[in-house]
Amino acid sequence: MTTLAPSLARWLGAADSKAPDHLWETSDVTAPATLTAHTAVLTITGMPRALRPRIETAMVLCVPSDSALEIPGADPLTADWFTPWRRSGGRGPGLHVACRQVLTGTEEEFDRLRTVVENLARQHGFSAELTPA
Template identity: 55%
Template structure:
């Protein structure tokens, strides 16, 4: 009798889907609840505006940061709605090359979300920044 547990290939971090819990557990980041809203009160909470500033980040982490934004802030953006002109709406994060270091990127982005969503994103990005040695600040402005 063979032990099948030893013959099953294990997934590497690179192969893991960024939106699965396995990937985030491996990174040691705070766990997120699976529901979009904890209760009806969360749905009715007003959105806050925040400024996300990232600098000196390795470019290969862009996808991870974008995924963290999607996972942590499921509510729709207050900055671009269906009544906005699609040609002038802001649909993406504008990443720029770091002018001082080759291979590093930076961004300054205005985002919206509930207080709880923005706090989750801040915690996740601060852990990622500590692990990969880059600068991040998420500042709520209203």
């Protein structure tokens, strides 16, 4: 038995309006309620480089909703899926980094992320803010 790729199955089923988009799904699946996505900019400067994983983990855990900034049809192998960190001056010895990341999510998600990031900034002496875009 041959299994068709999802895009090919969709193309072949286009002539029959009753055909499901995917052969493995039923056509009576209801879509989940959509949440209103907001955009915010996370700006960090002078952060000790060792805290990068903590900030990136906070972004994943606090803002779990899918990004609304996806470009339809974009090649996933060339998409920008990472936070662009760069070197920055900072207090004390060691290497420091900075970033400017555009995020989308709900207000509740942003409130959680803002709390975590501001607490880390206060504890470790760097500048961080999450502002609406």
